[in-house]
Amino acid sequence: MVLYPEYYKKFNCIAHRCKHNCCIGWEIDIDDRTLDFYNSVDGDFGERLRQSIYQEGAPHFKLKSNDRCPFLNDNGLCDIITTLGEDALCQICNDHPRFRNDYSTFFEFGLGLCCEEAARIILTFEKPFSLISKEGEPLVTKEEAAFFSFRQSLIDLAQEETLSFEEKLKKFEDTYDYKFLRRDILGWVDFLSQLERLDPAWEKYLTLAQVQSEKLNAVDLSSYEKYFSRLLVYFIYRHTADGLYDGKFTQRAALSFYCTYLIRLLTAAQLTYNDNFAIKNFIELCRSFSAEIEYSEENTESILSL
Ligand code: SF4
Numbered sequence: 001m002v003l004y005p006e007y008y009k010k011f012n013c014i015a016h017r018c019k020h021n022c023c024i025g026w027e028i029d030i031d032d033r034t035l036d037f038y039n040s041v042d043g044d045f046g047e048r049l050r051q052s053i054y055q056e057g058a059p060h061f062k063l064k065s066n067d068r069c070p071f072l073n074d075n076g077l078c079d080i081i082t083t084l085g086e087d088a089l090c091q092i093c094n095d096h097p098r099f100r101n102d103y104s105t106f107f108e109f110g111l112g113l114c115c116e117e118a119a120r121i122i123l124t125f126e127k128p129f130s131l132i133s134k135e136g137e138p139l140v141t142k143e144e145a146a147f148f149s150f151r152q153s154l155i156d157l158a159q160e161e162t163l164s165f166e167e168k169l170k171k172f173e174d175t176y177d178y179k180f181l182r183r184d185i186l187g188w189v190d191f192l193s194q195l196e197r198l199d200p201a202w203e204k205y206l207t208l209a210q211v212q213s214e215k216l217n218a219v220d221l222s223s224y225e226k227y228f229s230r231l232l233v234y235f236i237y238r239h240t241a242d243g244l245y246d247g248k249f250t251q252r253a254a255l256s257f258y259c260t261y262l263i264r265l266l267t268a269a270q271l272t273y274n275d276n277f278a279i280k281n282f283i284e285l286c287r288s289f290s291a292e293i294e295y296s297e298e299n300t301e302s303i304l305s306l
Contacts, residue, residue: 016076
């Protein structure tokens with residue numbers, strides 16, 4: 001059985017129209033089943049596949065200059081799909097930008113914020129967050145039932161329209177007896193600057209926040225509250241389920257608040273400086289945060305340990 005957010009099926013990769021092609025800049029591991037298949041493909045294309053894969057250790061594609069996947073062609077299309085069809089993709093390419101939460105007898109799927117089209121859908125979908133299941137209610141264990149109740153109360157809090165983000169954060173702290181770390185913006189920029197750096201373009205957000213630090217408190221973010229609410233729900237949905245494996249339920253909920261909190265600070269910095277800052281720029285900022293922080297295990301751990 002599978003559950004997914006209502007907006008999930010709206011996603012279609014925008015391929016050559018995408019500015020941040022996910023076939024650039026990442027090491028792409030190839031699962032064993034797909035590697036066996038690639039090793040069995042005949043002819044010139046089979047030879048090209050094998051020449052383009054490091055087979056030792058964790059098998060992965062040999063990236064070209066600018067970290068491009070060797071099968072991403074000049075039209076922004078994937079040669080594996082155009083030659084062998086979509087079923088020939090490895091697990092990572094097939095799943096991306098989707099993620100999966102695993103439970104005892106069922107799965108949840110979601111869209112990841114690091115893809116610009118997924119980010120657009122997550123942040124602009126107008127209806128409250130809800131999960132769809134085509135096969136009725138899933139069978140859950142006692143622990144899972146307790147988790148779903150915990151998560152739903154967090155999602156309800158995140159979607160409470162009468163509360164600002166700061167008020168939601170305060171309520172979270174009071175309810176779960178959690179002390180949220182408060183630093184000034186320069187302290188947060190310093191923290192973010194010391195994390196693993198994946199994309200040099202991320203620097204511009206940190207530099208601007210540093211330069212504009214004294215102006216941030218005066219910024220009115222009220223028109224962004226609904227976007228912060230959707231962000232918070234996204235992070236809760238994505239990150240709290242792993243609490244069933246590591247027991248860090250409250251820390252994972254706090255991670256969701258920290259991620260939203262940091263994006264708020266960076267948004268405020270943009271608004272002090274750029275009169276033309278629009279929702280599309282905000283979506284790009286969120287995508288960039290996700291690619292830089294959320295998609296680095298090391299960086300996510302650093303926030304989880306705050
Ligand atoms: S980042 Fe998203 S929209 Fe862009 S190529 Fe990848 S899956 Fe498609």
